[in-house]
Structure formats: C-alpha cells, structure tokens
Amino acid sequence: MCRDINELHPKVKELAEALLELCKREGLNIKIGETYRTVERQDYLYEQGRTRPGNIVTNARGSSMSSYHQWRLAFDIYQNIKGAEYDSNILKRVGKLGQSIGLEWGGSWSSFSDTPHFQYTFGLSIKDLNLGKKPPEYIPTVEKIDQEYEKAVNTLIEKQIINIKNAWYPQPTVRYTAQLVEKISLELIKLDYDLQIKILNNKGIVIEVEKWKKQEYKEEDIKALIKKVAVYLKKQ
C-alpha cells in the first residue's frame, strides 16, 4: 500500500497539501491514506467483499486501470483519531473543504459514495487516460508564489521596514523602491557595528578602524568624530 504523497501527480500533491493545511486551520486532525495504487493493489482491494471478506470498497479492477488512484490523480484521507478514522460528519466537512479548492470529492457521488476519496482529473475520463491522454505538465500556481511573497512582506512589516502592507502586497509599488532600499540598509546596518565603522571609514570620518571596532576610543576620538561628521554633513 502506498501512502506517499510524492507518488501523486504534482498538481494533485499540491492540492492534497493545501487540503491538509485547511483542515489544520479548522482544527481537524486529518492524514493522507492511500495515494498511488499499483494494478496488484487495486486487484487486492477489488477482491475485498467479493472473494475476500469485508465490505466492497471499489468497483474498479486493477487490470481495467479504471481507478484514478492508478493514474496518480486520487488520494484518500482519514481522521487521525483511533476508532473515528471515517467519522461521517468529519469526512463531510473535509469533503466541503476539498471541493472549495477544486478537488472532486467521492462523497458527492450518487452511485458509489466514497467519502474518504478525493481526485483531480484535469477533465480527463478514465477512457481518455486509457487511450493515452496525459494530464498537463505541472506549472506551479501563482497563489503558491504569492503565499511565499506575502509571508516575506509580513516579516518586513514586523521588522518595521514596511509600514503599509498594500503598498507592497499583492503588487509592489515601483516608485517607493528607493525608500525600501534605504530602510533595508538602515535595518541591516543597525545589526552590524563593524559595518557601521566601515561606512564611516569609507566616508573618511573614521581613520583608525581597529580602535573603533574594538571600542577603545577615548573622549578625544569622539570629539574628532563629531567634528568630521559636521564637516561631512555641511558638504552635502
């Protein structure tokens, strides 16, 4: 049995991860069960409730390649709570969440309700797949990139480099870029005393770099520093 989410088509994997994230936010403790199934695994499940005891869990024979699990386009979930793995109310809630992000939920089928099951078919039928039609190559979604960008913007807000979120998210305001660079520089300089001395040295304000780095300066040195800064600022 394969429970590896990496065995799924990348788009389906992304949707599965998004679903888990949504569940987490809703306080639901959900895990991924089966993902990709080999022909043998599918046949084994088909036998359940037919030639093997148990309830019927699938109408798809392995050799017919008629389960989306066999095409890496389906996965099953369960609640990570012993004895309540397939609680119907919980599965219904997860089903709604899955549908909200574009997944097809097995619980919505009238003929064979399969509440732990989710799939994303790219509009391809089993017949299409068996005829050799392939799901499109995966291209990372814009939302995923933007999520990362939004997190980064939030970090800069925390650090008070950015004040107004909507000036930078979802799209940056190009004409504010010089201000942004200035604030970033100030923040980085603040964190690095040696760099501050290096900049003063670069401007000809501090000459004895080592003394200043080791903070062995005396009153006379400080007076000299202030005088030089005054001259420098007047020149600007």
Ligand SMILES: [Zn+2]
């Ligand atoms: Zn399934």
